[in-house]
Amino acid sequence: MNYAKQHRGVVVAQNGMIAASQPLAVSAGLKVLQQGGNFVDCALAASAVLCVVEPYNSHLGGDAFIIVYDNKTGETTALNASGASPKAATLDHFANGIPLRGLQAVSVPGLISAWFALHERWGTIPVANLLETAIQYAEGGFPAGYRYCRAFQDNRDLLLQFPDTADALLTNGKFPTPGSRVVQPDLAWTLRQIAQHGRSAFYEGAITERILKYSEANGGLFSAQDFAEHQTQITAPIQTNYRGYTVHGQPPVSQGHILLQELNLVEGFDLAAWGHNTPETLHVQVEAKRLAFADRAAYLGDPRFVSVPMETLLSKSYAEQRRTAINRTHASKEVTAGEVDHDTTYFCVTDSEGNGISFIQSVFWGFGSGVVAKDTGVLFNNRMTGFNLEPGHPNCLAPGKRPAHTLNAYLVTQERNGRNELSFVGGTPGGDIQVQSNLQVICNIIDFGMNPQEAIEAPRWQHGIGVGGDGSPEQVLWIENRVSEQVFEALTQKGHRVERLGGWGHGSSYQVILRDAETGAYMGGSDPRCDGHAAGF
Secondary structure, three states: OOHHHOOOOOEEEOOEEEEEOOHHHHHHHHHHHHOOOOHHHHHHHHHHHHHHHOOOOOOOEOEEEEEEEEOOOOEEEEEEOOOOOOOOOOOOOOOOOOOOOOHHHOOOOOHHHHHHHHHHHHOOOOHHHHOHHHHHHHHHOEEOOHHHHHHHHHOHHHHHHOHHHHHHHOEOOEOOOOOOEEOOHHHHHHHHHHHHHOOHHHHOOHHHHHHHHHHHHOOOOOOHHHHHOOOOEEEOOEEEEEOOEEEEEOOOOEOHHHHHHHHHHHOOOOHHHHOOOOHHHHHHHHHHHHHHHHHHHHHOOOOOOOOOOHHHHOOHHHHHHHHOOOOOOOOOOOOOOOOOOOEEEEEEEEEOOOOEEEEEEEEEOOOOOOOEEOOOOEEEOOHHHHOEOOOOOOOEOOOOOOOOEOOOOEEEEEEEOOEEEEEEEEEOOOHHHHHHHHHHHHHHHHOOOOOHHHHHHOOOEEEEEEEOOOOOEEEEEEEEOOOOHHHHHHHHHOOOOEEEEOOOOOOOOOEEEEEOOOOOOEEEEEOOOOOOEEEEO
């Protein structure tokens, strides 16, 4: 291990650990662990605090996807807490497209439902106690950090576009400056309602009444039925085996299958022999990404409405077939699907019992829809914009349907002593680059033997659509400029259009906790590309 390459040290602890993008959320979760709470208790406290102190990333009006490892049973469980479109959301209604912002961009929020679904199965401390810190920060205030202030300044026009949002998020009407106190009394009221009355407060109670009243007055599509019918989906994760490890991912409507397909594809190449971030390794990873994304575009949708061929997509035989499309000497110009028979928050937690949770929550774009319902402090998502409006497409909008999600969380186990044991848990926000970052970090740990902090800090790439020289869309491979000039030149020769990111300019904020198989100690890493850190005891 080359410790000199690390910007931060690895956090090592025995009794429990949390890694998150925001220090106040880490502190809230760690406090719960130290007071005897378990991994889910810790996660719920941190999730609530994140909604208060990072409104631009996630909020009570957003969604969540979660994977849980229960050490008592050795089983993993996936929770899909994404919400459906309102019953009134028809293709005819959106004949001119779905707006990026505003109430008509909002799907039913799922995060609060996820809190109670988790707590019912694994929680040990009353939800009201777990929400105390979040309520204190909303009611009594917290000091704004530098990243918080920058997010507000970058979205100044959006926030001023919606006066009720500005009233709820700006203290005394002023944009935050570092150290200024942020107070959100309406959000404190909502959190107290949830603490006192539980899940029903948000989906059938006083909070619902205020949301529906606001929606009706401002052109929204919500009905009481939309909220009352929402349920968190609890199911088995999808999974694949990667070099002796089982990687557990999110089923549809999440894009979690992309990560597993990418791993299946690159497993056919000896990445360790090629070396970390060599042109050969990077080229194959990027080509695997292209193939998996083509399948997402062709097949991903809400399984309640369309048939998603997940068994085939995740099979090793399908990966073997698709792998033949990877030309090791040249980048693909066009990728098609195989034939088959913006802003977000991520954190992870482990505890003294060997349990683990991978938790991602979001309002989609920065500040979501831009809408806060008056007198609730609840900022809503704009997840409706994730739908396709082409009739017959698997992700085509329909009333009561869930849009395809970029959100995904993963968790890795390994068989020891005849049972699956937690190996590591990790993830990141970042829209389409989530599954790209996850591929790289998993390979860094498994193929290249990196510790969690090394794996996170290693130079990272992201691949997507940029603007060509003639102004038309073009596939671009962005790589942090800490790799050598020779790597950039070699990838360009292979046909990639390569552009440089700043040394730490990749658009993600990764968190990882690894469990030592011999000692049970936890080793945590947190991305210096964000404000957070790992902490344990």
